[in-house]
Amino acid sequence: MQEKLERRSFIFTLLLVTVAFGLLLKPFFTAIFWACAVALIFHPSYRFLLQRFPKWPNLTALVTLLLCMVVVIIPVLLVASSFISEVANLYQKVQSGEINLGAKVEQVRAAFPGVNAALERFGLDFDNIKERLLGGLMTAGSLIAKNALALGQNTLNFFVSLGLMLYLTFFLIRDGNALVALLIRALPLGDEREKLLLAKFAEVTRATIKGNLVVAVTQGALGGLIFWVLGLPAPLLWGVVMTILSLLPAVGAAIIWFPAGLYLYATGETVKATVLMVYGVAVISLVDNILRPILVGRDTKLPDYIVLFSTVGGLLMFGISGFAIGPLLAALFMAFWEIFMREFISGTEPLLPSPDKSPLDALEKRNSEQDSV
Structure with a gap:
């Protein structure tokens, strides 16, 4: 009886500590997930290098991580920054009236007069659809522009998360098979x-x-x-x-x-x-x-x-x-x-x-x- 009580108490405490640790890591969930994903994708490159330099696992893992940065991370950051800048610029032009989305939609409507008749057959109003479409575009543009501003204000947080992701990726690349074996041993699913x-x-x-x-x-x-x-x-x-x-x-x-x-x-x-x-x-x-x-x-x-x-x-x-x-x-x-x-x-x-x-x-x-x- 005492042994069963101790066992159940230990399992309960184990679950409690595991949940608490999961909540502790919750702010870093995205960084952890992408570290796992990048390690999985570049694992073949690491194995290829390790077969040629079996005595230097740390160096091969570091070279694999640098390859990931050059091939994926740096290009993504460059494209993302240019994309955010272009969205903000386009949104400002629309807000200032330099680009008139309503006039462009009306231009398409005039070029295809059959659109109105086709929409009316289905009980749809072109003007209502146009207003909803333009409203949706403005909302999306405003959201992206605000997120761009927020990203600029939280640049430090972003690069801290990126640094943590790269740091964890190095160890997952180097110790991936050992960690998988440990996980298989620990989980009680069979x-x-x-x-x-x-x-x-x-x-x-x-x-x-x-x-x-x-x-x-x-x-x-x-x-x-x-x-x-x-x-x-x-x-x-x-x-x-x-x-x-x-x-x-x-x-x-x-x-x-x-x-x-x-x-x-x-x-x-x-x-x-x-x-x-x-x-x-x-x-x-x-x-x-x-x-x-x-x-x-x-x-x-x-x-x-x-x-x-x-x-x-x-x-x-x-x-x-x-x-x-x-x-x-x-x-x-x-x-x-x-x-x-x-x-x-x-x-x-x-x-x-x-x-x-x-x-x-x-x-x-x-x-x-x-x-x-």
Whole structure:
């Protein structure tokens, strides 16, 4: 009796301390998540270097971290700063009346007189839609401008978080396999299930960031490039917006370049409009079909409707990091239910990584096999 009471008291205290420690780390959740994600993505580079310099794990981890900074972090910071500056500048022009969005919408309306008739058939009023659209654009511009000001005021906090992320990334790159083995030993879910769940975590994180983000950035860069070539305003701004929208299935970059093409037709820029439309269909839209199977792989892809809802929900709940966290939570949700159905309902064994290898190593082998195919 005494032993059972002590055991339960210890478990309760353990849970209490764990929750308290989780609350302690809550302000650094974003930095911790991105440190884990970056370590997973650049783990192959670390292993490649470590095979050639096995006696210098610290140096190889540091070189891998510097590679990450040069390839990812510095370019992202440069683009983000330029994007925020361009948004703030455009918002000021709209507020001052230098850019009249209402007049541009009316110009499109006059060029396509059939739009009014089509909307009236569905009981919609063009003027009401225009007011809501302009109001939404102004609200979005105001929000981005305010966030840009807040970011400028909290630059120190941002760089502190960035520094903590890079610091943690170094240790996760160097000690990743050991930490995974320790986590598998500590969790009480059963080693085989834990290997499956950790492998799914690594798989979906890489697929979302390495695959979906690369596809989105490529589509956004191609969209921004054609806007710049055609002399359209704010090509960097619209390129970044197309990148964000490309993360969402059933939305994509077409929600930007297609209306832009219609506007060019409405203003008499027929050649530019045709070039933009053909380029959007033949180049931007095909990037997803070509790159995604190569970078993501067919086995790791969630259904489009799951990706859409989990991405939007993640963005609403976690901010910009939600585009990766949302699909990850959805994948873990599906993995848990898969384990439950196979082991507790149908009684079949789940597909698990090899027990003598860590999930990272199992995933490395699986990705290399997909690449060779």
